[in-house]
Amino acid sequence: MMSRQLGVRRVLMQWGVGTICAAAALVAGTAVAAGAPRTNAIHFELPPLIQPPTGQQHPGKVIWADLVTSDLAGAKRFYGSLFGWTFSDIHTGDTEYSVALHDGEPMGGLLQRSVRTGEQRQPAWLTFISVRDVAAAERLIVARGGKVLSKPRTYPQRGRQAVFADPQGAVFAVLQSSSGDPADELADPGEWIWSSVVSGDPGKSAAFYQAVFGYEAFDLPDEDGLEHVLLSSNDYARASSNELPAEAARAHPHWLNFARVVSTPDAVAKVQALGGRVLVQPHPDRHGGLVAIVADPAGAVFGLLEWTVADSKETGK
Secondary structure, eight states, X not given: OOOEESOSOEEOOTTBSSOOHHHHHHGGGSOSOSSOOOOOOXXXXXXXXXXXXXXXXXXXXXXXXXXXXXXXXXXXXXXXXXXXXEEEEEEETTEEEEEEEETTEEEEXXXXXXXXXXXXXXXXXXXXXXXXXXXXXXXXXXXXXXXXXXXXXXXXXXXXXXXXXXXXXXXXXXXXXXXXXXXXXXXXXXXXXXXXXXXXXXXXXXXXXXXXXXXXXXXXXXXXXXXXXXXXXXXXXXEEEEEOOGGGTTSOOEEEEEEEXXXXXXXXXXXXXXXXXXXXXXXEOTTSSEEEEEEOTTOOEEEXXXXXXXXXXXXXX
C-alpha cells in the first residue's frame, strides 16, 4: 500500500472527526459481526437521500447506514429515546422498513429481518459509501477480490445501490444517490460522525478501499502498537482502517459506525437504562473527546463519540 505521514492539508468534518482507532479495535473482541446480513431485494420505494436535490456527490464519503434487525419496534424505541430520532414507516407486503429522521432529515434506515430457525444472526448496521457509478465500483470491487452479496438495484428516488464484502469479509454497501450526497458539514449530536473498518490487516484493507474509492491513505502512529490508517478524499477525512487486537483474532472483520453525542458518559448511562450493553467503557480518544462502544438491546454494535466544535479544525503542513 502506498501511504505517507499525515503532513498534508486535511479538514475534519461530518464523517471525518479524526481517528477512533483504539476504540474500533477494542470492539473486535465482541460479536460485532456474526456473519453478513441477508440482503434480499426490498420491493418498495425509498425516499431521496436529501431534499431539495443538489446533485453534488462526494465519492468515498459514508452517506447512509441501515440497521438490519429482528426487532424493529424495539430498535425504534431504543434509538428514538437515545438520539431523539423519529421514524417514517414503509410497509410493503411482508417487508417492514423505517426511515430514521433527525430533526426531520433522513439519516438511516431500520429493516425488520426475522431470524430463521437454527440461524445464528446478530443485528448489525450496514455502512453505505458514496460512488458516482455503481457498475464501475462493482467491477473494481470484484477485480480486487471483493464479493457481491446483493446485486445493484435502482430505487428511483434514492438511487442505485449494492452490497459487497471486501477481501477480508467486512460487509459494506455503495450508493449512487439520485438527489446528491449530504454536504460536508460537522454532524450534529444524534447523527453519524465517523466510520471505521476493522480487520486483521488494516494495510491490506486500506489498499482495497483506496483502489475502489480513490482514497489517499495516511499511516497514523498510536500508543496501542496496532496499525491504523486514515482514509481521505478531497481534503476530508472519510474513514479509517484499524487493526484487530491479537486477543480478537477470531473476530470477523467489520465496519463500525459512530454517532456524535454531547456527553459520552451520559449517553452510555442512557444506553444501559434503555436495555443496551456497554462493550468498551468511555475513554479519551486522540482528539480529547470521550469514545465508547455499545450495543442496542438486540445486539447491534455502534460507537459513541463526544465531539466539540473546537475539535473541528483544519491543519496545515
